[in-house]
Amino acid sequence: MLSLANSAYMAFYLYLIMLLIQWMVATFSKTSQPNAIPGKMNEDLSHDSFVFRAHRTFHNTLENSALFIGTVLFAFSINYQSIVFAIAVWTYLVARVIHMALYYAIATEKNPSPRSYFFLIAVAANAVMLVMVGVRLL
Known part of the structure; x- marks a missing residue:
């Protein structure tokens, strides 16, 4: 059974599954x-087209994936394990799923x-993760 801190691994795995689903x-x-x-x-497509929305959902996720x-x-490579970090990873994942x-x-x-609100929640969660890794390096 995964601890909450180690559950970041599961959230990351599920994120990759979400990315595959969006691509499909x-x-x-x-x-x-x-x-x-x-x-x-097709340049004539806009938000009224599911094809456009599916394309933009996937590309928006790609734009935020890096x-x-x-x-x-990076956090995994330095063996950074924190309950707060895991919560931030899960928050990011849930926000991206709701955004999708x-x-x-x-x-x-x-x-x-x-x-847009769930996009911003995901950005905030990512910023928290980045700051936490930076603090750990200090």
Whole structure:
């Protein structure tokens, strides 16, 4: 059984599963469209299209993955184990899953949209993780 501090490993694993699912949803929703061209998104699509939202959900996750993956792997490499760090990793994961679900479900051009709040929660959780690793290095 994993301790709460070690559960960061499980949250990271689930994050990678989420990333795979987002890739599959984006890929298969796009390729199911008539006249789909690999590597090219129809410029006429917007938030009213699930294909657009699935594509943007996946790409938004990719845009945020470098910092998250880097921070978590750096923490793992220095064997940093903390309950607060694990909670931050889980918070990031849950916020990204809710962001994904809202992006899939709500077609809106409104800013901020409901998904924006979960995007910001994930960014804040990532900032907390980064600061915690930095403090550990001091």
